[in-house]
Amino acid sequence: MALKVGDRARRVCGHNEGSPIGHEAVVASFEDGGSWAVFEDGTRGFTNSFVPVAEAAGTFKVGDRVRLTKYNSGFGSKGDVGAIDTIDAAGNAYVKFETGSWAGELWWVPTGGFQPVAVAAQQLTIRAGAFYKTRDGRKVGPVEESGTAYDTGEPVFGAEVDGTSRLWRACGGKHLLNWDYLDLIAEWPTDTADTTASNDNEPPVAEPRFKVGDPIRVIDPSGFRFGTKAGDRGVVTKDYDGGASFVDINLNHETDGTIGQIARPSQIELATTIPAIVCLLEDGQPLPATRPFVHANADAASGEAARLAKKHPGKAFAVYEYKRTAKVEPVYEHEWQRLAVSGQKIAAIKELRGLAGIDLAAAKAGVDQFLMRAA
Known part of the structure; x- marks a missing residue:
């Protein structure tokens, strides 16, 4: 779930970004095109390191963690967090504080003076040796630690996808270069037995649209790099699932020469090669x-x-x-003429001798003169 201004968010991972894991704050604004979040308490961090939190619902009970919503007459301040030790029928709670000047102490907080501590949404955390499922349904792994991200310094994990090394952020499983279809969305289930019921009415598998060597033209450059634009041309260099899901392409770029990209079939079309x-x-x-x-x-x-x-x-x-070529073949009165223009000169001479009853020299001269006029 994407963060927005006004959301309360909790840090679930991250690296050297100024606040500890578990820290909560309200989003005040975004920077760098939304990649960094700035919070009302002055902290900031890489957006992917946070998840929005939703207020817990239901009746309070002993053990619930709560946050004070206002000053508590000298016994706790707004924002202090603690756990309910006792609660009466009217909803007044005896809270053991975990933060603030009363940390470790118990004190009464009247009903209406506290709210549930927000519960963070779950965030996928990548770990070495595990297998994961990509957004487009492929199994990758086991993943291994592969250094740190170029932009945030957070750990990244790597594995091969169809023979090519790919990298993901440890926090959330986002593909390092933001190729959404390669995001890791869940751990691959350990029980891979196929329990899907048979269904003879399943729609047919999509026919492959592209194959290696096909000339292509870009129609939707979304997610492409290096300023790729609609109309750019290239060639398919690798196909996945028979070209029905994804293909690797080489594009002829104006300034960077030949560059490699990966594309969905809906983003490209076969390019005609009409002279x-x-x-x-x-x-x-x-x-x-x-x-x-x-x-x-x-x-x-x-x-x-x-x-x-x-x-x-x-x-x-x-x-x-060149849309089409029109050509009308000439019609010749005699077979020797057709043979001559088709390059069969000896056969033409023989045919002319038999037709006209002339000697070899005369027949050869006749064929030569005809070819000169026809040229």
């Missing part, structure tokens, strides 16, 4: 070169068009893709 050319435009009409350079795709041609437009101010350049 394209650049044409000068005059009065809205294309004027292609006699032998224009053929680019691999429209994106490459667009880059060249932009370069030419910058080099020749005032001129307009357009990109044209």
Whole structure:
């Protein structure tokens, strides 16, 4: 559950952040895009080190931990915490204080003068040697201690996922680079027996959408690094679950060269590789070169068009893709002509000799003259 301003939060883990584990305070604001929380008591810390707390509900009973909500006539101050030792029918409690100037002492606190100590939500804490479940359902582990986080200094744990080393924060199991689908959400159950009832009406498994080597185009760059944007192109280098869940891709980045990313199938699409050319435009009409350079795709041609437009101010350049090729094969009156244009010159000479009743030299000369006219 994400923290918000006004929440009371408890530190459940963390490293050198200015308050001990178990410390509670109210969120006053956030810094660094929400990664750091600032509290009303002046403390602060990495947001992932805290969990929101909810007030306990129900009737007070002996043993309940409570916090004073106001000054108690010299016998305890607002915020002091203690445990109920005795409680009467009217709800007045005899509290043994744990904090404040009356720590270790017992004193009466009237009804309405205290509230339950907040109960912290559970937070996953990663431990070495255990197995965990990722948000996308994969089993990873056993995890091992692997140094500290680059931003907070907290311990991190590592394990391989599909042959690639990944890192997680000790507090909460968040993936170190915030790839949400790799967050650790629970320990992997020790009893892995499949007790799922059979169901012949289960929906079919999604067909793989991508395979290694597929050219792709980014359509949703959410979570990508290095300024990746929609329209960037690349190629699939590795698939998970047959390409139905996640794929590794290499993108051709403008400034950083080829960079690796991991993507969901919904974030990319197959990229067409239709060749394209650049044409000068005059009065809205294309004027292609006699032998224009053929680019691999429209994106490459667009880059060249932009370069030419910058080099020749005032001129307009357009990109044209090859959508289809039309070709009409010529029809020849005689078989020897078809043989000649198809490269079968000897067969054409033999065919012409048989048809016209001429000698070899005349037939050869006739075929040569025909090929010159047809060129």
